Amino acid sequence: MNFLSGIGRATLTFLEAAGRLALFTLTALSHCVRPPFYLRHIGRQMVEIGYYSLPVVGLTAVFTGMVLALQSYSGFSRFSAESAIATVVVLSITRELGPVLAGLMVAGRIGAAMAAELGTMRVTEQVDALTTLATNPYKYLVAPRLIAGTTMLPILVLIADIIGVFGGYLVSVYRLGFNPSSYINNTWQYLEFMDVVSGLVKAAAFGFVISLMGCYHGYHSRGGAQGVGAATTNAVVSSSILILVLNYLLTGIFFS
Amino acid sequence: MSEPLELNGAMEVPKIALRGVKKAFGPKVVLDGVDLDVKRGESVVIIGGSGTGKSVLLKSILGILQPDSGTISIDGEDTTHIGGRDRERVMRKFGMLFQGAALFDSLPVWENVAFGLIQGQGVGRREARERAIATLAAVGLGPDVAELSPAELSGGMQKRVGLARAVCTNPEIIFFDEPTTGLDPIMADVINDLIVKCVKNLGATALSITHDMASARKIADRIAMLYKGKLIWVGPVSEIDNSGNPYVDQFIHGRAEGPIQMQIKAF
Numbered sequence: 297m298n299f300l301s302g303i304g305r306a307t308l309t310f311l312e313a314a315g316r317l318a319l320f321t322l323t324a325l326s327h328c329v330r331p332p333f334y335l336r337h338i339g340r341q342m343v344e345i346g347y348y349s350l351p352v353v354g355l356t357a358v359f360t361g362m363v364l365a366l367q368s369y370s371g372f373s374r375f376s377a378e379s380a381i382a383t384v385v386v387l388s389i390t391r392e393l394g395p396v397l398a399g400l401m402v403a404g405r406i407g408a409a410m411a412a413e414l415g416t417m418r419v420t421e422q423v424d425a426l427t428t429l430a431t432n433p434y435k436y437l438v439a440p441r442l443i444a445g446t447t448m449l450p451i452l453v454l455i456a457d458i459i460g461v462f463g464g465y466l467v468s469v470y471r472l473g474f475n476p477s478s479y480i481n482n483t484w485q486y487l488e489f490m491d492v493v494s495g496l497v498k499a500a501a502f503g504f505v506i507s508l509m510g511c512y513h514g515y516h517s518r519g520g521a522q523g524v525g526a527a528t529t530n531a532v533v534s535s536s537i538l539i540l541v542l543n544y545l546l547t548g549i550f551f552s
Numbered sequence: 553m554s555e556p557l558e559l560n561g562a563m564e565v566p567k568i569a570l571r572g573v574k575k576a577f578g579p580k581v582v583l584d585g586v587d588l589d590v591k592r593g594e595s596v597v598i599i600g601g602s603g604t605g606k607s608v609l610l611k612s613i614l615g616i617l618q619p620d621s622g623t624i625s626i627d628g629e630d631t632t633h634i635g636g637r638d639r640e641r642v643m644r645k646f647g648m649l650f651q652g653a654a655l656f657d658s659l660p661v662w663e664n665v666a667f668g669l670i671q672g673q674g675v676g677r678r679e680a681r682e683r684a685i686a687t688l689a690a691v692g693l694g695p696d697v698a699e700l701s702p703a704e705l706s707g708g709m710q711k712r713v714g715l716a717r718a719v720c721t722n723p724e725i726i727f728f729d730e731p732t733t734g735l736d737p738i739m740a741d742v743i744n745d746l747i748v749k750c751v752k753n754l755g756a757t758a759l760s761i762t763h764d765m766a767s768a769r770k771i772a773d774r775i776a777m778l779y780k781g782k783l784i785w786v787g788p789v790s791e792i793d794n795s796g797n798p799y800v801d802q803f804i805h806g807r808a809e810g811p812i813q814m815q816i817k818a819f
């Protein structure tokens with residue numbers, strides 16, 4: 297009996313959480329498309345997410361490109377396929393590593409910050425204070441973050457793509473002794489429009505998920521500093537896992 | 553226009569009317585049927601021990617929490633289950649001073665005070681700023697404070713900014729959640745005076761909660777005592793010392809012995 301009731305309780309808890317998340321998402325989305333829009337806040341979030349994440353995303357991208365070139369050289373030289381290195385670098389970066397690694401880095405940076413900020417606002421009653429000042433917290437706090445996350449991540453990833461390819465170019469040309477112009481030619485040769493676009497669509501989805509998880513966990517945090525800490529952890533962990541799962545699903549949709 | 557109503561007090565629609573308001577969190581019953589009328593221009597103070605549900609009651613009236621049953625009416629309009637634009641319209645009648653001031657720490661002091669004007673009423677930033685600085689002056693804070701961030705202020709100053717934010721939009725009804733808790737006695741009295749002054753100047757209706765009897769005596773026209781989810785005594789402030797209610801007597805004299813048994817252990 298106890299065993300069964302345990303299963304039942306876990307199921308109910310899960311369904312309740314899923315329902316609450318779905319409701320949160322729908323409410324937030326409905327406020328994203330209905331005026332008034334807090335342009336000042338959307339702008340501030342865009343700068344926070346897009347501009348201030350550039351260094352960490354750029355560093356990640358350049359080292360990923362470099363290590364890709366190095367690894368594929370040591371592998372491909374065994375069967376004299378060194379000319380494929382440029383293609384491997386650009387395809388891996390634009391299709392997979394650019395969006396996924398940028399997503400994970402931004403999840404750690406932005407998702408955590410959002411959860412901590414909204415969580416602190418929740419436990420210090422600032423969210424309630426917003427309501428009493430006739431301002432909807434979904435519209436004022438959540439919608440700008442969702443909009444900024446969804447629009448800024450593709451731009452970040454586009455920049456990361458370029459920096460990553462450049463990292464591969466640096467290693468190939470200056471360390472492995474490739475001819476610069478033939479490396480660039482090889483890069484373009486097999487790259488298709490769809491490779492880049494699929495990566496950017498993934499990035500938009502990841503940006504949405506990061507902001508959503510950050511806001512959701514922050515908005516529903518309770519219980520003082522400890523609750524905010526838990527919300528921050530949950531936001532980063534859940535958005536990272538969702539990024540990996542979504543990446544698999546979207547890859548399946550795009551390339552099968 | 554409202555003169556005829558005032559002539560006949562019995563007919564006047566109460567500003568706030570609570571009927572059988574109940575609220576439980578899981579198995580824990582916090583409000584167990586609260587009835588209360590607050591008349592226009594009246595200042596009612598709810599007293600009660602910590603954790604008796606005073607804040608929950610205020611938040612239910614404000615619409616931040618949904619009561620499980622019962623009705624809450626503002627100006628005769630049932631607001632228990634309204635949402636969206638209707639809720640925002642009712643919210644514009646309210647000002648609220650939170651227990652911890654709840655200032656927005658991402659905004660400077662003046663924007664905190666002007667928030668209801670800018671976001672709620674669409675007043676331009678320049679005019680809102682001027683009105684915010686005037687309101688800050690009314691609570692005894694100079695224009696130099698306006699540019700500071702809330703984190704740079706002492707507790708007493710934060711409470712004053714919170715008070716300025718609550719009254720800046722000229723609300724019809726103002727709520728004060730433990731306005732003097734955590735302040736030294738002198739600052740507490742300053743806040744009490746400010747509350748009395750602000751409420752008088754606006755001609756507003758006030759509903760406050762506190763466990764500070766000095767504060768309650770100063771700002772209340774009527775006092776209500778919340779105990780075990782019910783208002784066990786409601787009466788004018790002049791009768792609080794002769795209430796004949798042993799619970800009230802124990803509370804206002806702050807005695808450990810009496811009918812109210814503190815729950816030392818969390819159950």
Ligand SMILES: Nc1ncnc2c1ncn2[C@@H]1O[C@H](COP(=O)(O)OP(=O)(O)O)[C@@H](O)[C@H]1O
Nearest residue numbers: 577578582600601602603604605606607608609
């Ligand atoms: N959101 C909530 N979820 C669960 N329990 C709550 C919530 N808000 C308040 N409570 C409980 O309700 C009781 C009354 O709280 P409160 O109204 O804050 O007391 P006070 O009279 O000191 O203001 C407390 O025991 C508290 O644990």
Ligand SMILES: [Mg+2]
Nearest residue numbers: 606607651730
């Ligand atoms: Mg309280």
